[in-house]
Amino acid sequence: MADFVSEFEKLLPEVEKPGRYSGGEWNTPDMSSPARGDMCFCFPDLYEIGMSNLGVQILYDIINRAEGFRAERCFAPALDMAKKLREHGIPLLSIETKKPVKDFTVVGVSIGFELLYTNVLYMMDLAGITFRAKDRKEEDAIVIAGGPCSVNPEPFAPFFDAIVCGEGEDADLELLRRVAEGREKGLTRAQILNSIADIEGVYVPSLKREGYRVKKAVVKDFENAPYISKPLVPTVESVHDRATLELYRGCASGCRFCQAGFWYRPIRERSAKRCAELAKDMLKSTGFGELSLCSLSTSDYTGLEALEDELSPYCRERGITMALPSLRISSFKPDMAKDSRKSSLTFAPEAGTQRLRDVINKNVSEAEIDKISVAFEAGYDSIKLYFMMGLPTETDEDIAGIAEICRRLKRLYMEKRPKRGLNISVSCAVFIPKPCTPFQWEEQISFEEMKRRQFYLRGLLREIKGVSFSWHGAETSVLEAALARGDRRLSYVIEDAYRAGACFDGWSEHFKWDVWQAAFEGRGLTMQMFTRARDLDEELPWDFIDVGVDKKYLAKERELAYRGVTTKNCREGCNGCGALKMGRCTIL
Amino acid sequence: MIVLKYQKCDEARFISHIDLLRHISRILLRAEIPVKRSNGFNPHALVFFSPPLALGVTSRAEYLTIDTDMPAGEVLARFNASTPKGLNAICAYGCEKNPNLQARVVAADYVYPYPYREIDFSGVVIEYQKKGEPVKEDVSAKIFSARDEGGMLCLRLATGGVNLRPDRLLATLDGIYGETGSVTDIVKTAQFASEDGKFVNIDDILS
Ligand code: SF4
Numbered sequence: 001m002a003d004f005v006s007e008f009e010k011l012l013p014e015v016e017k018p019g020r021y022s023g024g025e026w027n028t029p030d031m032s033s034p035a036r037g038d039m040c041f042c043f044p045d046l047y048e049i050g051m052s053n054l055g056v057q058i059l060y061d062i063i064n065r066a067e068g069f070r071a072e073r074c075f076a077p078a079l080d081m082a083k084k085l086r087e088h089g090i091p092l093l094s095i096e097t098k099k100p101v102k103d104f105t106v107v108g109v110s111i112g113f114e115l116l117y118t119n120v121l122y123m124m125d126l127a128g129i130t131f132r133a134k135d136r137k138e139e140d141a142i143v144i145a146g147g148p149c150s151v152n153p154e155p156f157a158p159f160f161d162a163i164v165c166g167e168g169e170d171a172d173l174e175l176l177r178r179v180a181e182g183r184e185k186g187l188t189r190a191q192i193l194n195s196i197a198d199i200e201g202v203y204v205p206s207l208k209r210e211g212y213r214v215k216k217a218v219v220k221d222f223e224n225a226p227y228i229s230k231p232l233v234p235t236v237e238s239v240h241d242r243a244t245l246e247l248y249r250g251c252a253s254g255c256r257f258c259q260a261g262f263w264y265r266p267i268r269e270r271s272a273k274r275c276a277e278l279a280k281d282m283l284k285s286t287g288f289g290e291l292s293l294c295s296l297s298t299s300d301y302t303g304l305e306a307l308e309d310e311l312s313p314y315c316r317e318r319g320i321t322m323a324l325p326s327l328r329i330s331s332f333k334p335d336m337a338k339d340s341r342k343s344s345l346t347f348a349p350e351a352g353t354q355r356l357r358d359v360i361n362k363n364v365s366e367a368e369i370d371k372i373s374v375a376f377e378a379g380y381d382s383i384k385l386y387f388m389m390g391l392p393t394e395t396d397e398d399i400a401g402i403a404e405i406c407r408r409l410k411r412l413y414m415e416k417r418p419k420r421g422l423n424i425s426v427s428c429a430v431f432i433p434k435p436c437t438p439f440q441w442e443e444q445i446s447f448e449e450m451k452r453r454q455f456y457l458r459g460l461l462r463e464i465k466g467v468s469f470s471w472h473g474a475e476t477s478v479l480e481a482a483l484a485r486g487d488r489r490l491s492y493v494i495e496d497a498y499r500a501g502a503c504f505d506g507w508s509e510h511f512k513w514d515v516w517q518a519a520f521e522g523r524g525l526t527m528q529m530f531t532r533a534r535d536l537d538e539e540l541p542w543d544f545i546d547v548g549v550d551k552k553y554l555a556k557e558r559e560l561a562y563r564g565v566t567t568k569n570c571r572e573g574c575n576g577c578g579a580l581k582m583g584r585c586t587i588l
Numbered sequence: 589m590i591v592l593k594y595q596k597c598d599e600a601r602f603i604s605h606i607d608l609l610r611h612i613s614r615i616l617l618r619a620e621i622p623v624k625r626s627n628g629f630n631p632h633a634l635v636f637f638s639p640p641l642a643l644g645v646t647s648r649a650e651y652l653t654i655d656t657d658m659p660a661g662e663v664l665a666r667f668n669a670s671t672p673k674g675l676n677a678i679c680a681y682g683c684e685k686n687p688n689l690q691a692r693v694v695a696a697d698y699v700y701p702y703p704y705r706e707i708d709f710s711g712v713v714i715e716y717q718k719k720g721e722p723v724k725e726d727v728s729a730k731i732f733s734a735r736d737e738g739g740m741l742c743l744r745l746a747t748g749g750v751n752l753r754p755d756r757l758l759a760t761l762d763g764i765y766g767e768t769g770s771v772t773d774i775v776k777t778a779q780f781a782s783e784d785g786k787f788v789n790i791d792d793i794l795s
Binding site: 009010012013017018019021022023024025026028233235236237241283284285286287288289318319 | 598601603604610614616618631644670673770772
């Protein structure tokens, strides 16, 4: 094995933010003893983004704690570094021991976002890994994928030997163990793949036949599931540069557009006692000055008050800030923010009218929006509102409702603090129908219609003083929608797009719309073929994955949506979605 | 007040100055060294640095001043138990008040990866980019001396308010020696203040 370390080090002073590649983070486990098998976690985005990914850190920690196994990391290098690596003929290396990524027993790519698909190939390319699993040689590393995009792995399935669908906590280590054993016994690649196929959650694309099914992997005992007690402390400031504690998995709200809310069912909470212990361990071992309590709807967490009581004094003594993201209006209390130095509130009504909020089952009423005045009283004078555009059944009236909410908030604010001014920032994403949601059959509105509605809203908001408006690019939303519900044909499109220069598609400055359009056309496809409405009885590319939540339940929810009927929060009682067969919903 | 003398080497060479500030505050939190905080609207921990080090350069002589009542020996031990590879402290000095090294340091010694040779630096011009614009600068007045350190070239360069970045001299030295040196091979070995027109090693001021 060639030693690239010294050559690689010489490149570091020549690139932007060399700390992205240098390693040596505090809490890095000892890598000196030999391992039976090792896995390189590849995150197809920059260090700053990847280091904030909770899933990767949890899995990294689990493998490094296991006797005889080792995990290392690699992030997508920025373009300047990629150029240097190519010029010097250095393959992509792991951060910790600077070992070529392709020489690991298993290479595990975490995919959390459709617009990272070309970056997966970018990393494989730099690493010297053959793109298609079927073309790999006997001795090549076993290349696997995991992460939230495993909800519909078909567009990228041909690039991987195996895909872990669902939560990787148990599956990843078991898979690494079996691959290492297979190598020790001298098994062939095909035999090794056969030997991992029965691990819960593992999908081996080359074995897929008529009737093939994969059961999503679920952590059964979430309370005692391993958690990162010693998170790595990033060398370069990362996007969420703080200790992050996951309070629970799944979500009881049942918003009909939300993939994570259905995909991560059953709903499993960790006790406040254990959460407090974990939080303190993390803060002690990292020295982070900020703690973020994170979950899909953190303020719904049963033990929130107990947890805050336990952690507030601890944090106050040490000057640590506690951040509570994704607050729901319905559960906002002014003292929730008492230990946070934030002066800006964030709320996500998602839709402008009650009618449409009922359609999407976003449980936020007009009366509750009025409750925001409590926050104004508490001294907040800046608010961020998140909405979605193009939701099923949306009309111009619903869009006008967004402007109406802004006016209403301004009135409420003036009643409380007439001498000052309220800043409202409205952020509007385009609705993307996603697999594993009641809206998985919906069509996405056309590109032209997106533009028209964005224009319309912008016009309305311009008339209100103190409101700023930002929206997501229509182009990326169409592409994301096409990739999200795509099938295996898209693997060719992704490969063509990458070869034609698409990369870092999630970064607006790098996004190449024309390249993607040409890539679809070149394969006789269009994005609209994938963003169209699906028939209820149509076979969907992700149907072979058993996610717990029944397809029939999703269809029923869809029907309720069209009738404008809401479904109650699971905390008020089980709605019978089917996830129970995969484990207990601890909130019941 | 405690002044820690620490190194910045190995992987830590690539921590930028801004990131270093966050690193240090985390080390202090992990080490549970009680640092006094400033008063006022946005209280912050009272820690003070010596002038920033160029990215990629190794240093054996960085200084960190901490406002704490903890004894020097304990600060040193705790700091070293909580610091990542490459940022460990060498010694700790106790002092009455903040020695304000940020302002007082005027020079530093750098050992370069070239064998020692007598060089005439008069009229030396360096070229570099500043905000995308090419700049030419005569830096001869910022090179105070050259000497032999273990057979290698050691330069004393202006540091602090009047500053010469050691990496920016590399191209010039490469030209003189006809070889290519790397930033990662430069080592800072000492920092100096000026007293009565003489350079005094910061260590001597503190001890
Ligand atoms: S099983 Fe019941 S409680 Fe659990 S997520 Fe489904 S509907 Fe909600």
